[in-house]
Structures are given as C-alpha cells and as structure tokens.
Amino acid sequence: xxxxxxxxxQEVLSEYQELTFLSKQEILLAYKRFSELLPKxxxxxxxxxxxxxxxxxxxxELRANPFQHRICRVFSTSDNRDDSxxxxxxxxxxxxxxxxxxxxxxxxxxxxxxxxxxxxxxDKKDLKKLVNCLTGQGKESQLSNTEMEQLIKNILEExxxxxxxxxxxxxxxxxISRSPDFASSFKIVL
Amino acid sequence: xxxxxxxxxxxxxxxxxxxxxxGSACPLAVPYNMPLAYMFSVGVSFLVTCVLLMYSMSHxxxxxxxxxxxxxxxxxxxxxxxxxxxxxxxxxxxQCENICTQLKELLAEQRxxxxxxxxxxxxxxxxxxxxxxxxxxxxxLGCVLAVHYFSEHMHAVRQDHQARAxxxxxxxAILLVLPLMVSxxxxxxxxxYNLLGMWEKHDSPVAEVYVAIDLILKMVVLGLLCYQxxxxxxxxxxxxxxxTCVGQDLYRFVVMDFIFTLLDTLFGELVWRLILEKRxxxxxxxxxxxxxxVLELIYGQTLTWLGVLFAPLLPAVQTLKLLLLFYIKKTxxxxxxxxxxxxxxxxxxxxxxxxxxxxxxxxxxxxFLSYTIWSVQPSETCGPFQGMETIYISGKxxxxxxxxxxxxxxxxxxVHHHLLENAFLLFFVSGILLAVIYFNIQVVRGQWRIIxxxxxxxxNEGEDKKFLIQKLHSIYEQKEx
Numbered sequence: 001x002x003x004x005x006x007x008x009x010q011e012v013l014s015e016y017q018e019l020t021f022l023s024k025q026e027i028l029l030a031y032k033r034f035s036e037l038l039p040k041x042x043x044x045x046x047x048x049x050x051x052x053x054x055x056x057x058x059x060x061e062l063r064a065n066p067f068q069h070r071i072c073r074v075f076s077t078s079d080n081r082d083d084s085x086x087x088x089x090x091x092x093x094x095x096x097x098x099x100x101x102x103x104x105x106x107x108x109x110x111x112x113x114x115x116x117x118x119x120x121x122x123d124k125k126d127l128k129k130l131v132n133c134l135t136g137q138g139k140e141s142q143l144s145n146t147e148m149e150q151l152i153k154n155i156l157e158e159x160x161x162x163x164x165x166x167x168x169x170x171x172x173x174x175x176i177s178r179s180p181d182f183a184s185s186f187k188i189v190l
Numbered sequence: 191x192x193x194x195x196x197x198x199x200x201x202x203x204x205x206x207x208x209x210x211x212x213g214s215a216c217p218l219a220v221p222y223n224m225p226l227a228y229m230f231s232v233g234v235s236f237l238v239t240c241v242l243l244m245y246s247m248s249h250x251x252x253x254x255x256x257x258x259x260x261x262x263x264x265x266x267x268x269x270x271x272x273x274x275x276x277x278x279x280x281x282x283x284x285q286c287e288n289i290c291t292q293l294k295e296l297l298a299e300q301r302x303x304x305x306x307x308x309x310x311x312x313x314x315x316x317x318x319x320x321x322x323x324x325x326x327x328x329x330x331l332g333c334v335l336a337v338h339y340f341s342e343h344m345h346a347v348r349q350d351h352q353a354r355a356x357x358x359x360x361x362x363a364i365l366l367v368l369p370l371m372v373s374x375x376x377x378x379x380x381x382x383y384n385l386l387g388m389w390e391k392h393d394s395p396v397a398e399v400y401v402a403i404d405l406i407l408k409m410v411v412l413g414l415l416c417y418q419x420x421x422x423x424x425x426x427x428x429x430x431x432x433x434t435c436v437g438q439d440l441y442r443f444v445v446m447d448f449i450f451t452l453l454d455t456l457f458g459e460l461v462w463r464l465i466l467e468k469r470x471x472x473x474x475x476x477x478x479x480x481x482x483x484v485l486e487l488i489y490g491q492t493l494t495w496l497g498v499l500f501a502p503l504l505p506a507v508q509t510l511k512l513l514l515l516f517y518i519k520k521t522x523x524x525x526x527x528x529x530x531x532x533x534x535x536x537x538x539x540x541x542x543x544x545x546x547x548x549x550x551x552x553x554x555x556x557x558f559l560s561y562t563i564w565s566v567q568p569s570e571t572c573g574p575f576q577g578m579e580t581i582y583i584s585g586k587x588x589x590x591x592x593x594x595x596x597x598x599x600x601x602x603x604x605v606h607h608h609l610l611e612n613a614f615l616l617f618f619v620s621g622i623l624l625a626v627i628y629f630n631i632q633v634v635r636g637q638w639r640i641i642x643x644x645x646x647x648x649x650n651e652g653e654d655k656k657f658l659i660q661k662l663h664s665i666y667e668q669k670e671x
Contacts, residue, residue: 060277061277063279064278064279064282065282066272066286067272097274131268131293134268134271134293135286136286141286142290143290143297147293150297150300150301151264151268151293151297154265154300155265158264158265159265161645161649164652172269175265175266176269178263179270182269182270185270185275187274187275189275
C-alpha cells in the first residue's frame with residue numbers, strides 16, 4: 001500500500017476520487033491491480049499506458065463473466081476499436097460497478113452492455129444474444145427456438161410501452177426500477 | 191438462581207429510609223424498587239422490540255413493493271438475472287444453469303396457464319390441492335394431540351417417581367423428555383413436508399404451502415404449551431414457586447432446540463452430503479433450505495420472548511446460542527451445501543419473514559405476557575410480586591404512592607388514569623389507524639389508474655408518430671415523382 005501510494009500523486013488521487021464513485025483505497029487497489037497487468041518495464045507510467053483486451057480478460061473478476069467482451073467494448077475509449085483499456089477506462093468501469101454508484105448510472109451502463117449491436121436500442125436480436133449469454137454456452141442449457149420466441153415476445157409485451165418493437169433506454173430503466181435487487185447484483189468488487 | 195424469577199425479592203433495595211422510621215432526614219442513597227424495576231424492564235424491552243420490528247417491517251415493505259408491479263415480471267427477471275459478483279468458473283456455470291432452469295419453468299408455467307384446462311384436469315388439480323392440505327393439516331393435528339397426551343403421560347410418570355422419591359437425575363431426565371419430543375417434531379416434520387412436496391412436484395401446489403403448514407405447526411404447538419404453562423394443570427402443578435418452574439421449563443426448551451438444530455445441521459447437511467457423494471455417487475450437494483432455517487430461528491426467538499418474564503436472563507442465553515449457531519451454520523453451508531434451485535428474491539422474502547416474525551409470533555408472545563401481567567395471580571412465597579393479586583397491581587400502587595408523596599405531579603397520575611386505563615383511547619387510536627390505512631389504499635388505487643392512463647397515452651403517441659412518419663414518406667415519394 002505504501003509503495004503504490006507513492007506512485008500515484010496526491011492531486012491525481014483526489015481528482016480521481018472526485019470524478020468517480022470510488023474511495024481512495026479502492027483507487028489505490030485498482031492502480032495496483034492495473035499495473036500488475038502491464039509488463040514490468042511499462043509499470044512506471046501506468047497512468048498513460050493502455051492494456052490490451054487479452055490482458056484485461058485475465059482478471060479473475062472478468063475471466064468467467066459471459067459479458068466480458070461487452071464490458072471491454074463499452075468502457076474502452078481507444079480510437080482503433082481494439083478494446084484496450086487505459087487506467088482511466090479501468091477506473092470508469094470500477095466506478096460504475098461500485099457500491100456507491102447510483103441506480104441511474106448502473107441501469108444506463110447495463111443498457112449499453114446489453115446492446116450488442118451498439119445501435120442505442122434493444123431489439124429482438126440483442127435480446128436473443130442476451131438470453132443466450134445468460135443461459136450459458138452449453139448446448140443443453142440453451143433455450144429452444146420456440147421458447148426463445150415466446151420469451152422475447154413476453155419481454156417486449158411487458159417492457160415496450162410505445163409498442164415500436166424495441167426497448168429504448170427509458171423503458172429499460174423503468175423495468176429496472178421495479179427490481180429492488182438490481183443494484184446489489186450489478187456490482188464488481190476487486 | 192439469578193436466572194429465574196424466584197431469585198428476585200420484593201423489597202426495595204438500598205432503601206435509605208428503612209433505618210430511620212421516625213421521619214428524620216434520610217441519608218443520600220438511591221432506592222431501587224425491585225418489583226417496579228422487574229416489571230418495567232420487561233415492559234420497556236417489549237415496547238422497544240415492537241417499535242424496532244414495526245420500523246424494519248415498514249422499511250423492507252417499502253423497498254420491495256412497487257406500485258404497478260404485478261404486470262408480469264419476466265422482463266425484470268431477465269434483465270436483473272445476472273449477479274456480477276460471481277467470479278468462480280464453477281459458480282458461473284451453476285448460475286447459468288439456474289437461470290436456464292428458471293426461465294424454462296416460467297415459460298412452461300405460462301404455456302400451461304394459457305391453455306384452458308379441461309374439466310377433468312381442473313378437477314384433478316383441485317383434488318390434489320385438497321388432498322395435500324388435508325394431509326398436512328391432519329399431520330399438524332396429530333402432532334398437537336401427541337404432544338398433549340405425551341405431556342399428561344409424563345406428568346403421571348413424574349408424580350409416580352416423586353411418590354417413590356427416586357433420584358434427582360431421574361426426575362430431571364423425565365422433565366427433559368417433553369422438550370426433547372417437541373424439538374424432535376419441529377425438526378422432523380419440515381423434512382417430511384419437503385419430501386411430500388418433492389413427490390408432487392409436477393402438479394405442484396407450490397412449496398409455499400408447505401412453509402405455511404410448518405408455520406401453522408409451530409404456532410399451534412407453542413399455543414398448546416402456553417396454555418399448559420398458564421393453566422398449570424399438567425406442568426408445575428405441585429410447585430410453590432410456579433414462575434421459576436415455568437422459567438426452568440422454557441430454558442430446557444431453548445437448550446433442546448439448540449441441540450436439535452445442531453444435530454439437524456450435522457445429519458441433514460454433513461452426513462447427507464457424504465451419503466450422496468460416497469454411496470449414491472451423485473455430484474449434487476444437499477440444498478440449503480432458507481425458509482426452514484428462518485422458521486427455526488423465529489421459533490427459537492418466540493421461546494425467548496415467552497420466557498423473558500419468568501427467566502430474565504434468557505435473552506443472554508439466546509444471544510449466545512444465536513452466535514454459536516451462526517458460525518456453525520455458516521461453516522456447514524460453505525462446506526456441505528449448494529444454493530437452492532428456485533430463485534430467491536431476497537427483499538421480497540425478507541419482508542415476508544419479518545411480517546411473520548411480527549404478526550403471529552411477536553403478537554402472540556405479547557398477548558401471553560399481557561395476560562400474565564394483567565390476570566394471573568403470582569405465587570405467594572417467591573418472586574418480586576409475592577402476595578399481590580396481579581403483577582399489574584404493583585404499578586398501580588406505585589402511581590398512588592407517587593400521587594400521595596408529591597402533589598406537584600398529579601398530572602402524571604391523571605394521564606395514567608385516563609389514558610392507560612381507559613378503553614376509549616384504544617378505540618380512538620385504532621379508529622385513526624384504520625382511517626390512515628384506508629386513505630393510503632385509496633391513494634395507491636388512484637396511482638394505479640394514473641399509471642394505466644399514462645401507458646395508454648404513450649402507446650397512442652407511438653401510433654401517432656408512426657402515422658405521421660408514414661404520411662411524410664408518402665408525401666416525399668409523391669414529390670419525388
């Protein structure tokens with residue numbers, strides 16, 4: 001803790017604390033874990049380095065998560081779409097998944113994660129991919145075609161209020177607000 | 191001993207004026223009126239418990255209830271299904287399987303609901319439900335009668351032994367048999383009901399029926415025991431200090447309950463897992479039944495509430511017991527069990543359990559306590575209320591003494607006389623409470639209607655938007671031509 005504290009200057013630390021929902025200890029722990037992902041030579045300026053996606057996916061919190069690729073895509077700000085993450089992207093991700101983030105922020109990012117084709121709405125294809133991610137990759141544990149059709153029809157019936165066949169952000173947030181357990185399940189702690 | 195009612199005396203301890211009866215100045219010491227202290231500490235602790243329970247019930251109800259929330263929750267379940275805190279590969283796979291099973295079950299349930307059942311199937315379904323309830327209530331009745339006759343039999347055996355003046359250990363052992371039997375019933379019957387539930391899985395009057403039956407069993411057995419303690423026809427009928435005897439009996443019940451919960455954890459979880467793995471070679475571990483464990487905790491807590499008046503240190507025993515149970519159950523859970531296959535909606539179920547803790551059980555204990563304080567005559571020779579007609583009289587005499595000694599606080603006695611002893615106030619307060627509840631129900635109904643209207647409005651606006659866009663397209667195409 002003493003070693004990594006000296007690597008992150010105090011003003012930068014307080015700036016990060018202001019801009020995210022994380023506490024000082026959480027930011028320092030994130031810094032430590034992030035610099036462990038870098039090769040030994042690059043650890044000095046971890047703040048400005050970018051970690052490739054394959055390295056990020058070795059983190060135990062993301063290793064087995066079915067939404068790992070979507071998480072990297074949503075939080076990465078790299079220009080050449082290779083889903084690499086800088087330290088600030090990493091903090092962004094941890095902030096959204098932290099304990100103190102508001103329900104609004106969490107549902108906003110959950111919507112972006114579930115939007116597999118990045119078009120700003122959840123249509124039938126997105127919902128189908130979402131359900132397949134949830135039920136796992138094994139052949140026996142996936143829903144059959146008829147079951148999938150029935151499920152998607154029901155979801156749209158319940159949540160599509162303007163009846164346009166897709167779910168937009170407000171409709172999604174309205175559905176999420178009905179579940180009191182969402183905030184505690186949409187959480188990743190290092 | 192200190193644990194029981196009989197240890198406490200009815201004198202005013204440390205009374206400064208006891209040694210100077212001639213009216214001269216009393217030395218500066220604080221008197222401690224034992225009967226009042228006893229009654230007030232029990233009363234105030236119950237009041238504080240009541241307030242805390244009400245607060246926690248309303249808090250969890252507020253969190254889990256949503257207006258307009260019964261539209262159907264398939265979408266909610268799908269969007270909130272994934273728990274991101276799960277990181278082990280095996281647990282992730284288990285979670286995926288659980289979600290798949292839940293979704294398939296929900297879809298199957300919906301399909302069967304939408305197909306209108308033929309008359310034959312409907313009759314069969316009703317018959318199965320009726321049979322399940324009849325069987326379960328029959329077993330409850332059987333258990334209660336068994337406890338009743340058994341306690342009478344043990345009473346006869348004990349009198350027989352007393353007449354023969356047999357050893358103290360033998361008499362103690364006889365006294366332990368009834369708590370042993372009641373705890374055994376409490377532990378075995380839920381397992382039996384689980385088996386019944388599994389047998390009827392396909393048509394399933396659901397598992398909630400069996401939780402309800404378990405609850406009814408515990409309530410009725412506790413009710414029977416309370417009646418026996420208060421009427422003292424079978425238990426403690428020969429004792430002079432009957433409150434100490436009842437306190438001892440309750441203490442035995444608490445200890446037996448603890449021992450049987452430990453045995454149940456040992457056999458139900460550890461031994462069962464070993465049998466499943468070694469003998470039957472199945473990979474599945476036993477499921478941890480949250481509902482059954484919560485009901486056992488509620489039962490133990492009710493015993494403590496019932497016993498507070500007769501054995502004042504029983505809450506300390508209960509705290510120790512709960513601490514030990516927590517760590518033992520936690521270790522056993524981590525080593526031996528797997529999570530339940532049905533979805534566990536945490537906030538919804540915790541509201542239900544807090545309401546259960548409050549309504550039949552706490553209310554029953556409060557009624558038992560009030561009846562004991564208001565109407566039962568304490569024993570003549572022991573305890574802080576010796577020789578009085580009822581325990582409540584001591585409070586009344588204190589108020590009268592207060593009135594006589596200090597004429598400045600007549601308002602207090604006036605308040606006491608008019609508020610606490612007047613039934614009119616009770617009716618008035620109940621009336622206000624009912625009015626508030628009715629008002630809130632009407633507000634919720636109004637909100638339902640508004641939500642419905644707003645949804646219709648949004649749908650209509652969507653239609654308008656589509657219509658206008660189509661019009662725009664057709665005009666544009668016409669213009670192009």
